[in-house]
Amino acid sequence: MDEDVIVSAEWLETHHADPDVVVVDVRDAWEYDGIGHVPGAVNVPFDSFRGGGEEGMLPPKDEWAALLGEHGIDEGTTVVAYDDTHGVFAARFLVTALLYGHDDLHLLDGDYSAWMQGHETSSDAPDVEATTYTVTRPADSPLVTIDEVAAATDEENAVVVDTREPAEYAEGHIPGAVNLDWKEVVDEETRGLKERATVKSIFAGKGVTPEKHVVLYCNTARRISHTFVVLQWLGYDDVSFYEGSLTEWKDADRPLETGSAD
Secondary structure, eight states, X not given: OOTTSEEOHHHHHHHTTOTTXXXXXXXXXXXXXXXXXXXXXXXXXXXXXXXXXXXXXXXXXHHXXXXXXXXXXXXXXXXXXXXXXXXXXXXXXXXXXXXXXXXXXXXXSSOHHHHTTTSOOBOOOOOOOOOOOXXXXXXXXXXXXXXXXXXXXXXXXXXXXXXSXXXXXXXXXXXXXXXXXXXXXXXXXTSSBOOHHHHHHHHHHTTOOTTSEEEEEOSSXXXXXXXXXXXXXXXXXXXXXXXXXXXXXXXXXXXXXXXXXX
């Protein structure tokens, strides 16, 4: 992923019919069928790929490959994903693909509710020619272990980021972690991201800057994934995430802090 990971509705309007582009709608089937979808989009509901199988919250590798192949996606396909929840579920689809070696990945800026305000929709499922998807795990993965998270809390040039809601953070969080609710970067009116400069400022205000090693955690994989995608869009190079739970953290006899963020 790079700074082009987020694409506008105008970009998608121009490219959704390209033969090398597959648009993925991760909403439930009843929404895809009953409310409509981006023309040509295939439906890969979130529950069909949610974890956890082989590592973290990933689905089993073979199941993932079969799922993408049946929807006409191979490892070289340009993928654009969307949902109707500000992109948080779609981001998880993209991060799953990234962890299984897919490179050409994009998130629609906004969601289906935003798209349908000014763009064509469809109720027809596309004809899809199944293909073979080959998983090639990358040599470097942003997934980190509980020990690596603990080490990051002591690193001078690292910042641990809790992407949960402030009330969840206040009840208990990893010592030294800053709180940045993933929804802070979302514009409720447009349903997409706030302006890039504003988002950069929000992160910087929490001490999350590009020169630092950023370690994300949450209690849901989708919220981590959304923040991860946003950081790629901002050009952050050194971003990791921990997909274990705080229960796992406590079971390993590691302490938690309580209290609200400053």
